[in-house]
Amino acid sequence: MTTKRITLIAVLAAIGVIGRIYMQFIPSVQPVTAIIIISSYYLGAGSAMLLAILTTYLSNMVLGMGFWTIWQIVAWVSIAGFASLFGKLSVRRAFPILLCLGIGAGFFYGFIFSLLNYVVSGKFIAYYLAGLPFDVNHAIGNAIFIFLLYKPLSYIFKKNL
Template identity: 30%
Template sequence: MGTSWGLYTTLTGILAALLLLSAMEKKGALDSRQVSVIAVLAALCAAGRAVTGVGLLFLQPTMFLVEITGFVYGARVGFFTGAMTPLISNFFMGQGSWTPWQMLCWGLVGVSGAVVKALFPQAGNKTLTAVCFLWGYLYGAIMDVWQWTVFMRPLTWQTYFLTWAAGFSFDSLRAAGNLFFCAALGHQTLKILQYFHKKMNIQYLER
């Protein structure tokens, strides 16, 4: 039964990630500039996560970058950048049945940046910092669903609460890291990404 639930949970994560990837792709083909942005930012995020993931535990200076990417470049670029981050970095940190769920979570971080932009167009780094802080806990709560269904028996609200409570200190560390890095680096990162976004939108007229 445990093996079956582990398989079902993994397949659910894969299906959810694939459905969202497909939905984002069908909104319109990504142009070469967007693909370049995704490749560069996903590589930076993956490198930061892989390098700091072991030595600094959950203090990873990357989730805020995915959030700001979605805020500046939109939901599609934010989602693809976020989803590629754990996929790439887990080649160094370890692939497993948790990878699709991590891809889903990180992708949703990027989408949330676009949602903040849509709801609060004039939002600044303070708003993004608050959202990143909340994602420290929300990420843990979603990933706890994977851990709960794979390792815990019986599957009840009580056992889920115990799973969540056991990881609360790690979630708090992640949230604190997100808060620190976004507060310290978010403002300048936002300005840089907005600058390059404006450069991308420049249209040259033929003479």
């Protein structure tokens, strides 16, 4: 991994941390998932997974660290790995695919946290259904952030890679 790529990952992590802290007052709406999806498409799985780990750990130092941090890392690393598969395909129009992936990632993230609740309390369905409004917020937020960030980030990635 080159110094240029490490610097790019650090800057993206900083943007994700600041965005997550700034948007904490709107439940489940933050730019981290969108940044991870777009970065994964252009940088590949390894770089995006590192970005997911850094962003989660650093933002949770401010927002609160707990056992859920591991599950956040698992969810975002899984999303990064899945999104990187589309980067390996030669897709003409990546934007609609990444937009759909962002919407699905909002629900997948909530599913991972429902599994966390199952591990802790033994209850899954009630927790999953109660979390659906937050998953919808996350999915809509991802779509909005992918819409806003796709062009600037893709320009940066194409120019610097």
